[in-house]
Amino acid sequence: MTDQKYSELAIEKIAKTKINDVDFDNINFGRKFTDHMFYCDFIDGAWQQPKIVPYQPMTLEPSARALHYGQAVFEGMKAYKDDNGNAFLFRPEDNHRRINISAARLAMPEFPKEYFMEGLTTLMKMDKDWIKPGVGNSLYVRPFMFAIDPAIAAAPSEAYRFMIICSPAKAYYTSKIRVLFSEKYSRSADGGVGYAKAAGNYAAQFYPTGLAQKRGYQQIIWTDAKTHEFLEEAGTMNIFFRVNDTLLTAPISDRILDGITRKSVIQLAEDSNIPVEVRRVTVSEIKEAATNGSLKEIFGAGTAAVISPISAFEHGGEVFEIPDTENSYALRLKKQLLDIQHNLSEDKHGWRYEVK
Amino acid sequence: MTDQKYSELAIEKIAKTKINDVDFDNINFGRKFTDHMFYCDFIDGAWQQPKIVPYQPMTLEPSARALHYGQAVFEGMKAYKDDNGNAFLFRPEDNHRRINISAARLAMPEFPKEYFMEGLTTLMKMDKDWIKPGVGNSLYVRPFMFAIDPAIAAAPSEAYRFMIICSPAKAYYTSKIRVLFSEKYSRSADGGVGYAKAAGNYAAQFYPTGLAQKRGYQQIIWTDAKTHEFLEEAGTMNIFFRVNDTLLTAPISDRILDGITRKSVIQLAEDSNIPVEVRRVTVSEIKEAATNGSLKEIFGAGTAAVISPISAFEHGGEVFEIPDTENSYALRLKKQLLDIQHNLSEDKHGWRYEVK
Incomplete structure (x- = not known):
């Protein structure tokens, strides 16, 4: 990735937030997503322009290799807010390092740290209202990467998508x-x-x-x-x-x-x-x-x-x-x-x- | 699956075949697909109406569980044609049995045999021209099933898609x-x-x-x-x-x-x-x-x-x-x-x- 020329992060904001549709006191883990998502495609040997866009469905070929051969890795992290409205992530650089370790084992390309950190922090700032203060509240952040190459030969894909989506969360297991x-x-x-x-x-x-x-x-x-x-x-x-x-x-x-x-x-x-x-x-x-x-x-x-x-x-x-x-x-x-x-x-x- | 009420297979034909765009003498395995595809969704505990439609991209949520937790299984089979134009599959019921064994291990629902065999044979008839005669030629048939439920909790999905797509093939490894x-x-x-x-x-x-x-x-x-x-x-x-x-x-x-x-x-x-x-x-x-x-x-x-x-x-x-x-x-x-x-x-x- 060292020769990669970096493209500027492109941003398209949602017209109207969906946050008022969410009951933050009754969150079912991983089913509600914030207003925006980050994505970046790997095509022809290089990561293309990274983008933040309104959270939305995507188009995928039925032959996308992730669906056939499981070339897909992910991370889980959380963002927190203190009572003064400041937002924090917890050791996010370790998530970046680890998703690249996972990717290497599945013969997938590394995702550049610059793109990861800029995409992540910009997304956090744009969707900051979705991080609720109070211990027990957090915004679950899901970086993931998967093979999108439309070919069903059992070999590594030539194209990938890296995404970050975010979902408000309460503690996962509430009792022993x-x-x-x-x-x-x-x-x-x-x-x-x-x-x-x-x-x-x-x-x-x-x-x-x-x-x-x-x-x-x-x-x-x-x-x-x-x-x-x-x-x-x-x-x-x-x-x-x-x-x-x-x-x-x-x-x-x-x-x-x-x-x-x-x-x-x-x-x-x-x-x-x-x-x-x-x-x-x-x-x-x-x-x-x-x-x-x-x-x-x-x-x-x-x-x-x-x-x-x-x-x-x-x-x-x-x-x-x-x-x-x-x-x-x-x-x-x-x-x-x-x-x-x-x-x-x-x-x-x-x-x-x-x-x- | 025994209580399932079967829906009739719905068919939408392609307006114009793509077969003339394919150079059958120079096939790169798994990159060209026939005119039609079969799919059937599992929603609310039941398989919905099975459909054959023109081969096309599909819409998937970024949170579709297959992309995060790898709930995805597949089969591989081939169709052949003799010199009289008759087309044959090879032991297809074994593929049906096996995809259900795979599905069970990944906590996915079984796909009904009636849907599988009717979808498969109808698709073969509709795309029969894609099966070329001659030993070494075949049509590779790819049944597969994956989780589509838009939720990133690490638990079995509640919704799945079963598909069959087909790709013309030559022998996979040509030399020792x-x-x-x-x-x-x-x-x-x-x-x-x-x-x-x-x-x-x-x-x-x-x-x-x-x-x-x-x-x-x-x-x-x-x-x-x-x-x-x-x-x-x-x-x-x-x-x-x-x-x-x-x-x-x-x-x-x-x-x-x-x-x-x-x-x-x-x-x-x-x-x-x-x-x-x-x-x-x-x-x-x-x-x-x-x-x-x-x-x-x-x-x-x-x-x-x-x-x-x-x-x-x-x-x-x-x-x-x-x-x-x-x-x-x-x-x-x-x-x-x-x-x-x-x-x-x-x-x-x-x-x-x-x-x-």
Whole structure:
């Protein structure tokens, strides 16, 4: 991308905002979108002029390669507003870096940082009224890229579209959830695409998750495909275990997403002198800890979910309930994270990115 | 689907055929499409009226779930014509069965057989002139289904589109190919979606295949993710090994596609009294057979590729050339298959499906 000559961002504003049609107190996640969207097409080996236009449907060929071969990657991030009306993103450059890592694994072109950051911040400014103040409110921001080349040969596309769309959000999981440790199904293989935010990784989880939901579990904690003995991630969240006073979480690998919330949680825990062990966590040690009472908490960490406490897990036909704990790490870390995101506390790691 | 009330197929014909714009002697696979396409939408829990309309772009929301979470499956099949102008499909009911198996794994609804077969055969009749006679010519038929629900929550879509589009084709690989046995990257995991024709399975192969291509190998033979010791499939083809006079091929599993060409080849081999062993095939036995001269052939089998002979493989930094063999199984089986498909020989298993 280094030889790319940059085109100026073109802007077409909506005639009349749709914001008054939205009931912000009753948001169904991911179904309402803001007034504008960003897009940029990759054609003939180069990114074309980036544009912000009114949010609208698009025209796609039935042969568009994304629909046949799954060349599609995405990111999830959130914008927040403080009580003075200032808007912030959280570590957006990490989302840019990661979507390019995902793209490379799916043989897609990198999207230039200049286009990403200018498109993102301009879109945030244009749709700033859609970011509502108050902890728990946010604007979910979805950058994504997909193959649009109209050809059904099983090979990388020659044309792509990069887009950013935005949807107002409340917290994703509102109460504690119950999870199943996977014993049969898998999310990803060694040498596969599990570390990428590749579209196909998500559809692959829906069927087994549906089976779990029928049995009263909201999510699956995926284990390694090889042995099902190591606890990896939850598909939409990374996973942390608190045994006595130590936090355990799996190291990132080619099967596990390098979560931005995950690494922020690790940093915040270390800042609070909470011992953190980033190492492979076994099903058997967590079952043993649950049995002898040393398992104090399990929680998920992800952009959509923020931090999501887990009240029980099932494995091998046995259900393990996790009693409420005083001095919950999950609640403390969630508050610290939200306070930084909403400009309510010092941001000593420079994670807040003010939109101005 | 059993309670579905069937709607009649609606047909809108193209005003003027595009067939005269196509140079059938110089076909670039998968880039030209016939005059018509079939589609049917799943909305509010039911398949709506199926339609055949002129081939055309479609309107899709940026939030259409297929683009974000990869809920997309497909099939590949071919139509053939004999010298008397009769057109045939090859085992199309197997494609219908398989797309529903793929759909179920991705938490998508089954598409009714009645709609599939009527849409398919009507489309074949309407675009019959696009099926050219002569062995090597065919019309590639692409049924596919994808999520259209405009919502970016990571959960199964509530709306889907099923389509069939058709593209004139020549043989996919025209000369012998060289392949790499995978030692690092993987196509699928135990408990994953490798057996489904899921869109995401294909994008995941592009990057490692590109690395192989830079080194002069057209395809990768995927090995099991766990040990990389078992030879599985090639992503667009199943794989057969001839050691002395015996054919070896991997059994289908949750990682390996149940190929229609694969099972036809096994049947044709058995009909010819060729010993076939369907069992796990190890990298080490194939290297040993290549070294001691008992490895006579390797070939791929798939709808697009038909039967594709392989002239060499690399593993562990060593290249093994496979000398041409007299009395090639690959060529004999390919001829038998094409003769049945083109109505040039007896069809004792009832695989031909005449379009009339």
